[in-house]
Amino acid sequence: MRAASAVAAVVLAGCPFEHGEKPHDAVPGDGDGADGDANAPQDAKPDVAIDARECPAAPPDCTLFTCASSTSCYYVCGDTTLNSKKNWPAARSACAAIGTGACIATIHDQAEQDCIVQKAMPSFPMANWIWFGYRQPSGTGEPLDGWAWECGTSTFTQAPWGSGATGSEPSQTGEEDCAAMTTGGGWFDASCNDPARYLCELP
Numbered sequence: 001m002r003a004a005s006a007v008a009a010v011v012l013a014g015c016p017f018e019h020g021e022k023p024h025d026a027v028p029g030d031g032d033g034a035d036g037d038a039n040a041p042q043d044a045k046p047d048v049a050i051d052a053r054e055c056p057a058a059p060p061d062c063t064l065f066t067c068a069s070s071t072s073c074y075y076v077c078g079d080t081t082l083n084s085k086k087n088w089p090a091a092r093s094a095c096a097a098i099g100t101g102a103c104i105a106t107i108h109d110q111a112e113q114d115c116i117v118q119k120a121m122p123s124f125p126m127a128n129w130i131w132f133g134y135r136q137p138s139g140t141g142e143p144l145d146g147w148a149w150e151c152g153t154s155t156f157t158q159a160p161w162g163s164g165a166t167g168s169e170p171s172q173t174g175e176e177d178c179a180a181m182t183t184g185g186g187w188f189d190a191s192c193n194d195p196a197r198y199l200c201e202l203p
């Protein structure tokens with residue numbers, strides 16, 4: 001082991017400008033910035049990462065997260081102890097209330113889907129599944145036709161969706177026109193009136 005005094009000596013030897021004195025600029029106007037050269041770099045401070053997105057703070061019953069594959073801010077909301085789970089229409093409204101263009105989430109690709117599963121951890125049963133922005137208008141063929149994204153545009157879907165309590169999904173067990181995500185990321189259709197956790201996205 002090296003002695004502490006030896007380490008200190010090495011540090012001092014490597015620091016020629018003690019006591020706060022500034023280095024003398026040997027060549028004025030050479031652009032090294034030491035005496036305010038006109039052609040010195042204007043931004044000598046460390047840059048804040050230009051790809052860092054400042055996301056608005058999450059509402060009290062939501063948790064903010066981001067995904068490496070997306071520039072969006074995500075908010076997974078709904079908590080049993082706060083009694084803040086919502087049915088699908090109320091979830092859509094709560095997402096919009098976050099403001100500045102937030103909406104119930106649209107999934108664009110598998111990377112985003114995987115991130116959501118990892119960060120929001122949807123699970124079954126109803127207490128923990130997560131509503132997102134995929135729904136089936138009334139009057140379309142059951143159970144497969146007409147599914148569309150509520151916000152923005154995306155061609156992403158799951159085929160098959162996954163397996164839920166009733167087996168193959170979407171199942172239209174009763175009247176099921178809203179899509180939720182469950183354990184491992186499988187999608188299933190459920191009654192839009194069911195209260196559940198929900199996912200908002202600020203593009």
Ligand SMILES: [Ca+2]
Nearest residue numbers: 136172176177
């Ligand atoms: Ca349906």
Ligand SMILES: [Ca+2]
Nearest residue numbers: 171172189190
């Ligand atoms: Ca179903």
